[in-house]
Amino acid sequence: MTDRPLVGIDDIDRAAERIAGVAVRTPLVTCAVPQRRPGTLLIKPESLQPIGAFKLRGAYNKIASLDPEQRGRGVVASSSGNHAQAVAYVACTLGIKATLVIPEGAAEIKIAATRAYGAEVVLVPPDQRDTKPLELAAEHGYTLVPPYDDPAVIAGTGTIGAEIAADLPDVDLVLVPVSGGGLISGIATAIKTRCPRARVIGVEPELAADAAESFRRGQRVEWSPELTFRTAADGLRVAVVGELPWLHIQRYVDDIVTVTEEQIRDAVRLLARSARLVAEPSGAVATAAHLAHPELSAGGTTAAVLSGGNVDPAQYIEILRG
Amino acid sequence: MTDRPLVGIDDIDRAAERIAGVAVRTPLVTCAVPQRRPGTLLIKPESLQPIGAFKLRGAYNKIASLDPEQRGRGVVASSSGNHAQAVAYVACTLGIKATLVIPEGAAEIKIAATRAYGAEVVLVPPDQRDTKPLELAAEHGYTLVPPYDDPAVIAGTGTIGAEIAADLPDVDLVLVPVSGGGLISGIATAIKTRCPRARVIGVEPELAADAAESFRRGQRVEWSPELTFRTAADGLRVAVVGELPWLHIQRYVDDIVTVTEEQIRDAVRLLARSARLVAEPSGAVATAAHLAHPELSAGGTTAAVLSGGNVDPAQYIEILRG
Numbered sequence: 001m002t003d004r005p006l007v008g009i010d011d012i013d014r015a016a017e018r019i020a021g022v023a024v025r026t027p028l029v030t031c032a033v034p035q036r037r038p039g040t041l042l043i044k045p046e047s048l049q050p051i052g053a054f055k056l057r058g059a060y061n062k063i064a065s066l067d068p069e070q071r072g073r074g075v076v077a078s079s080s081g082n083h084a085q086a087v088a089y090v091a092c093t094l095g096i097k098a099t100l101v102i103p104e105g106a107a108e109i110k111i112a113a114t115r116a117y118g119a120e121v122v123l124v125p126p127d128q129r130d131t132k133p134l135e136l137a138a139e140h141g142y143t144l145v146p147p148y149d150d151p152a153v154i155a156g157t158g159t160i161g162a163e164i165a166a167d168l169p170d171v172d173l174v175l176v177p178v179s180g181g182g183l184i185s186g187i188a189t190a191i192k193t194r195c196p197r198a199r200v201i202g203v204e205p206e207l208a209a210d211a212a213e214s215f216r217r218g219q220r221v222e223w224s225p226e227l228t229f230r231t232a233a234d235g236l237r238v239a240v241v242g243e244l245p246w247l248h249i250q251r252y253v254d255d256i257v258t259v260t261e262e263q264i265r266d267a268v269r270l271l272a273r274s275a276r277l278v279a280e281p282s283g284a285v286a287t288a289a290h291l292a293h294p295e296l297s298a299g300g301t302t303a304a305v306l307s308g309g310n311v312d313p314a315q316y317i318e319i320l321r322g
Numbered sequence: 323m324t325d326r327p328l329v330g331i332d333d334i335d336r337a338a339e340r341i342a343g344v345a346v347r348t349p350l351v352t353c354a355v356p357q358r359r360p361g362t363l364l365i366k367p368e369s370l371q372p373i374g375a376f377k378l379r380g381a382y383n384k385i386a387s388l389d390p391e392q393r394g395r396g397v398v399a400s401s402s403g404n405h406a407q408a409v410a411y412v413a414c415t416l417g418i419k420a421t422l423v424i425p426e427g428a429a430e431i432k433i434a435a436t437r438a439y440g441a442e443v444v445l446v447p448p449d450q451r452d453t454k455p456l457e458l459a460a461e462h463g464y465t466l467v468p469p470y471d472d473p474a475v476i477a478g479t480g481t482i483g484a485e486i487a488a489d490l491p492d493v494d495l496v497l498v499p500v501s502g503g504g505l506i507s508g509i510a511t512a513i514k515t516r517c518p519r520a521r522v523i524g525v526e527p528e529l530a531a532d533a534a535e536s537f538r539r540g541q542r543v544e545w546s547p548e549l550t551f552r553t554a555a556d557g558l559r560v561a562v563v564g565e566l567p568w569l570h571i572q573r574y575v576d577d578i579v580t581v582t583e584e585q586i587r588d589a590v591r592l593l594a595r596s597a598r599l600v601a602e603p604s605g606a607v608a609t610a611a612h613l614a615h616p617e618l619s620a621g622g623t624t625a626a627v628l629s630g631g632n633v634d635p636a637q638y639i640e641i642l643r644g
Contacts, residue, residue, distance in 0.1 A: 024349045024350075024351060024352075025349055026349060027346045027347055027348060027349060027370060028346075029346065029370045030346075030372040045370075045598075047598040048349065048351045048367075048597075048598060048599075050352040052598050269635075272600050272635075272638070273635060275370075276367075276369040276370060276374050276599065276600040276601075276631030276632075277370075277598065277599070277600065278594050278598040278599065278600060279598075309598030310598075313591075313594075313595060313642065316594070316642070317639055317642050317643055320635065320638070320639050320642070321639055
């Protein structure tokens with residue numbers, strides 16, 4: 001599988017044309033950091049996308065690339081989180097049938113949000129979350145929309161990097177949350193092409209640090225759910241980075257660092273107070289890394305990607321109370 | 323004074339060139355409204371400006387228009403809120419001396435924020451808040467930067483309307499918070515020029531509804547601080563709309579409506595959950611009007627201006643708890 005071609009900047013530029021008018025062209029938002037440290041922190045708030053997360057970009061680029069016959073048959077995806085809402089939203093926008101495989105026990109609010117976009121929800125035992133979509137695809141001819149291990153999805157997320165490069169060509173450091181690796185793959189491809197001097201660093205919770213360990217070892221390492229499910233950052237619990245993302249990470253990413261749960265909570269509070277943005281814990285890890293690891297930015301200009309803002313209201317209040 | 327010329331679209335276009343790269347080009351953010359009402363609500367989040375409020379646009383346009391001699395002498399402004407931070411921030415950016423007259427008793431956090439930008443703070447008894455800046459201007463040759471009753475300030479706020487018109491040419495309704503009237507003056511000028519079919523409606527708290535009463539009566543009416551200070555929307559307690567704003571309101575604004583304190587709180591919660599944006603109560607009144615007065619939008623596309631996100635953390639948590 002290691003000979004799969006990497007996504008290129010042309011793929012990202014085509015994705016940018018495709019998603020224009022559907023995805024929000026997010027600005028860079030200044031975030032004043034306490035203690036007047038040298039350097040500047042700017043937030044790329046993907047939380048402002050219609051479904052509240054960056055996933056819209058990849059899902060739209062993938063689904064809008066399908067031919068009329070594929071569109072007519074519909075799409076299927078497996079997710080209990082933002083990817084489910086992204087696929088359901090995009091399918092609704094394009095008038096395509098969507099089936100979402102969601103593991104039993106997922107938050108009722110997320111299931112309801114997915115159904116609200118008109119998608120069919122198939123609840124399965126958690127151990128069928130990866131096999132059931134393949135069965136449904138084979139049975140009905142649905143096209144599978146993977147959450148990260150897919151070139152069209154990666155090219156879609158790459159538009160975030162292209163926008164950062166256009167708005168902030170002198171950026172020194174781009175910090176990106178890492179889960180399955182699709183987000184950082186696209187962003188790193190765009191940044192290393194357009195701003196080759198800039199560094200791109202991934203961020204994971206210390207409690208779900210499979211990608212950081214993989215990066216250190218030079219090979220993909222899997223962490224069990226017993227480990228990854230300890231973090232409150234529920235969007236970053238993927239056991240191992242995807243194959244195609246791993247190729248991009250090896251090629252383009254400078255490092256992967258970790259942050260503690262308390263640092264994530266501090267970042268959620270800072271984003272509310274200093275950038276006026278609502279962040280989910282997973283979305284705040286890049287900002288947390290800027291606070292926790294000041295040596296990374298070395299006083300330069302840092303762009304931290306805020307990947308999503310879909311946080312349970314009670315959990316959000318609990319975090320804000322500190 | 324009624325022969326003062328109105329601000330025109332050319333003034334707004336020049337302001338847009340001036341503020342480019344300083345003010346954030348804010349996107350329109352989708353806000354899903356409960357109960358699936360017909361129509362679409364989009365938020366214009368001026369809370370994402372560097373100081374957390376739209377005031378940056380007007381202050382920058384005013385101060386950047388000064389000639390070198392005026393710049394050398396410095397600027398003075400009177401405010402206990404977002405205008406103070408805007409003037410201090412802009413002066414800091416341009417390397418100009420700023421003096422801020424702040425009434426005694428203002429929130430310590432706002433005084434500190436103003437000083438953090440290097441501005442000199444002069445604390446005065448509340449009844450000297452309007453006279454002291456004039457004294458300082460006469461004594462030191464400072465240029466006064468008014469919060470709303472000024473053509474350059476109004477042209478700066480007009481850039482918000484020009485951006486809405488560019489991004490959403492088919493907008494049906496634009497809802498705008500009203501305090502001194504500078505914000506709605508600029509926005510209404512731009513919208514009525516570029517999207518003449520769209521309606522522009524101002525929004526005030528029911529407890530500080532001097533502009534709504536003025537609009538009904540066809541003449542400026544002043545409300546006492548005993549009345550206006552009842553609302554939690556501390557940015558909307560101005561006693562009476564400014565003279566120059568009033569001329570724009572009479573010419574361009576279709577109506578001014580009011581919302582209750584509970585409707586404002588509901589809107590702050592909705593903005594956090596459905597648009598992932600932190601709003602101060604004053605900033606949320608336009609969204610509150612969309613929720614409270616569904617007949618205004620008639621199922622069309624509404625843009626609600628979120629004017630600022632500088633809310634005390636404890637107050638914000640209290641509102642989110644509902």
